Amino acid sequence: MNKHYSLQTKTLLTTLCALLLFTFGSKAQTTVDDPHYGIIPAPASITTGQGTFVFSQLTQIKADNVKDRNVLFLKDFLLNNRHFNNKLSKYNPKIKSSKGTTLIITSKGAATLPKEGYKLTITPRRITLVGKDAGLFYGIQSLMQLFPVETSGTEKLPCITIEDSPRFGYRGMMLDVSRHFFTVPQVKKVIELMAAYKLNNFHWHLVDGQGWRIEIKKYPKLTQVGGYRMQTMYGTNRDWPDSLSYGGYYTQDEIRDVVKFAAARYINVVPEIEMPAHSEAALRAYPELKCELPADSKVPAREVNNIYCPTPETFTFLENVLTEVMELFPSKYIHIGGDEANKEPWKASVFCQNLIKEKGLKDEHELQSYFIQTIEKFLNSKGRSIIGWDEILEGGLAPNATVMSWTGEEGGIAAARQKHNVIMTPQTTGNYFDHYQSGSPQEPVSFGRYAALDETYNYDPVSKELTPEEQKYVIGTQGNLWTEYVPTVAKLQYQIMPRLFALSEVAWSKPENKDYTNFSEVRLAKHFARLENLHYNYRVPTALTVIDTMVFGSKFTFAPKSVVPGAKIYITYNGRDPLDTDWEYSSPVTIIVPPNEKREFKTRVITPTGRRSIATRILMVNKGLMPSTDYSANKVGLTCKLIKSKFTTPDQLDYAAIAVKDSVVADKLSAEALKKDNPNFGMVFNGYISIPADGAYNFSQASYTDTEVQIDGEKITEAEPALPLAKGFHKIKVKYIYNVPAPIPGQYRIRQTPLRVFISAPGAVGKKEIDPATLFN
Known part of the structure; x- marks a missing residue:
């Protein structure tokens, strides 16, 4: 994104550029200036009270059920994160509270709260958290966020009342493990982050052309053969040595472990088993499931190897696979893909053409619809529902399908108008976390689109093109991380953070409670400090809002600042990207540019743990207006x-x-x-x-x-x-x-x-x- 500044005269540009950004102390404490008190996602309602609550080792915790998993989750946080081993006892509202401070966790009154809602009240002597199940868990997450990042013997919390519940029931994050494989502990770290920011659906992309990652006992070759591949190039990105096998998969016990881990954090795991296309891994293992084409067929092998043939044997295979999948995942939803199906093999297949005639179908698009509907009927018979990418609209939508709109919003809009549930996750609106986070060439190699933080944050999943009745079918939104260009955990974390913070606020908070300036310039500070403490990788925000820009004038003053607590800013004037051996910024910089000359000012942020932002560049030019041309024909075009x-x-x-x-x-x-x-x-x-x-x-x-x-x-x-x-x-x-x-x-x-x-x-x-x-x- 580029920004320019107006001319003040026709002959000399004298714009004074003052880029004033973020100011934070080193401890990233919550202040009364922040209407959300540092909480992400922004709560539905916060009322400020008087005074503070001092949390200490002596604070008593009282709960309806001292063995409730949410209570134990908070107890674990206090012990292992804050070093508080507080006394835990059963809550009895008839017994008058003793002297000192008390934290009460109760479901009494929760029946009147919205689904997944909670109420958190903090007074100088008492914290009362009302909620049940997921709502109680989310209330605990908000309470945990109110604690300072640094630990001490006592913690001061603001006296406030929060009444909160989510905007959408489906709040998702997708991780592709087919293109690059991530271990169970690495996957659990993603789920932990999701839970901390109130996301509740983990879409696990387990199957694609590059690797089959889930053990299916009836078909062992799916992982023995389909789980591994030789070196692969995506565009110009190669990230492992030639002639080496790459792969991995999850055993069924490992799958159960992840599902249990997620469920303990109120996260539903939605498995994706791709069909009919993106099937190279399965077809490498079981080539008999692809279409048999005439000897003179000109369809490239790569296309034939990409799509199942809709034979009875294929449907038996897929039903057997899905039966084992359903035994592992209690999710109501099973994602079956359905996208980017190149149907050339079907056009050339005698079997497919006969099937089209036999079923009275118009073309290959309706054959795909037949394929999807056949699978849907099977899953519906088992009490499950399908989710598919928006291409499942081609040829007619399956009766009970939920559409995940990725190519843009059009598919979701069309599905909502047909009274189908929709999850909005367009690649055009900042929801694809494999996209570049800026246009700078310094960004690590990613997919060739941009999804800047403000674009992710400002997206509204409910299209204005839908009527109020149609808008009800938009059940949520999701962020997606495809991993063609994500070979390591460090890159994974870089790609999703801080965009996951923005996603959580889009999914949870009502639009009227969102404020990008407050989010990016105030609240993110505390959360970056937490990431620093946890040694998570993340994209460090730059010291200036624009990365590469050009301004005109003779005199400029810059005051770059960082949102990351304790970070230092380094600057250069000679065109080189700053290093930590260059000048450290300490006060506003004024630069004079002589007539018809140029100057460069560059900045870089380096955090306390050594993480670095990309360098920003401002090119200053002292140049007069370029005169207009004497032209008067006015012929348009x-x-x-x-x-x-x-x-x-x-x-x-x-x-x-x-x-x-x-x-x-x-x-x-x-x-x-x-x-x-x-x-x-x-x-x-x-x-x-x-x-x-x-x-x-x-x-x-x-x-x-x-x-x-x-x-x-x-x-x-x-x-x-x-x-x-x-x-x-x-x-x-x-x-x-x-x-x-x-x-x-x-x-x-x-x-x-x-x-x-x-x-x-x-x-x-x-x-x-x-x-x-x-x-x-």
Whole structure:
């Protein structure tokens, strides 16, 4: 995300840039300035009282049932985390409390609370926590968050009353263990984090093309063969040596252990067994389950090996597998995938074509629906329900299916309108935690989209396109971590933290109680301090809100700050990324930029445990406005040349376009209509863009690899994306190349980058595509 600043005059840019961010003490204590008292997710209601409660070794704990698992969970926290071995006794409301301080845990009054709700009241001498089952557990989590990060002989807690319950019943997190395998202790750490932030469904992606991770006793080769693979490359990411086998799986006893561990924290484990596609691992083990194609078939083997053939033998196999799965998972929901099914093998299969005719189906899409409905009937007969990715809408939705909308919101909206339950988890709204957390090249390799923390936080799963009645079918939301680019636990934790904090607030808190500024600049401090103490890895927030930006003027003052308690900020002025051997920031920095020159200011945060943020860069330019061009024809649209050939960089179009004499007028910057009939081509657009007012304008494109933009002959780059432009017309040139991407085994979620060019006006928040009405030739 880039940010620019307005021009104050036509000839000299004198913007004073003051980037004032986070200020925290080293102990990250909760203060009265925080309306949520550091609690994540934000509670439904908090009322502030007078005074404080002093918790100590002498505080008595009284509970309806001293052996209740929630009571014992809190007792364990106090003993092992706070070093308090408090006296625990049965609560009798008829007996007057003794002198001193008391913590009362009771279900009396819980019947009037919403589902999963609790009430926590803290007065100077008494803490009363009312709740039952999951609600009581969540009340304990909020109470635990009120304790300071550091331990001491006594702990001061604010006198407040919290009445709280969740917005959604389904609050999920998905972990893919097929692409990279994680051990039981590593999985349990994810579940612990989920429980601490009131998430209640762990979607365990156990099966995919790259590895079968669950022991099925009736079919031992699923793990013996399907659980292992040779080295694999995803894009340009290779993370283990060549010629070595990679894999692993969970025994059924290990599965039971994880399910029990999660249930103790009120987390339901939803297993995913992929079908009909993403099935290479199973088909490596049992190749007889794939389609038998004619000898002259041209369908690539990789496609044949990816999808089950819907034969009676396949359904028997899957029913046997699911029978063992259901014995291990008490979950109402069984996730059956259903996404990204390449149906070319079905088109070429004589059996499938005969089956389509026999069942009176229209096409392969309806054959997929038949496949899904067959599995659903079996699971329904066992008292279970299916969840599927939104592609299960193709060919008609199974009668009782819940749709998990991932490609965007459209599938979820369509399912809700058909009165099906929906879990919103779009890859376009910050819910995919395998995506990059910023556009900086310093980020570790990830999937090629962005999901910044504020995007995750600001997502509302309930679409405004739905009527109030249809909105009731949105039962929750989920974050997903696909692990193509996540080979280690350190990377896993980096990818989900702090986005899991944001997800929890989206899933639990009512929209009116959310506040991103308070969340990111106040409450996160305490939770980062906890992660530091627990030695968890996480993405350290940068010292400036923008990572790489360009500003115009002659004098700038910066005051970078860190949200992480005890962190230090290091700075440089010479273009190098800061190290801990560089200057440590201590007070606001003022920089003078001579006319027609540039200066760089870089920062990096280093936490007390040595974790580092990526470096931020501010390029300061003292440059006058670029004059407008004398143009008055006002013919809407850009001239466009199409070159039908294969190019590797947009620069190659400069020479190729010279030989092309014919051009047309394009009414907008787009290439989508040409992609159907042209597998490889380049386009060159020329014309003028109308700039409405003097100012610094920020330009960007969907891809800097496929697209090049020039304004008045100056190339727009990621490093220097802004230009100071005078009001009026300026020359614009856009070059775009398109090549049909070669398929990469094991990689599915790649989409060819479209031609999109964005502009940000001075003072505007965010970016918008260039308005076609502002383009002329």
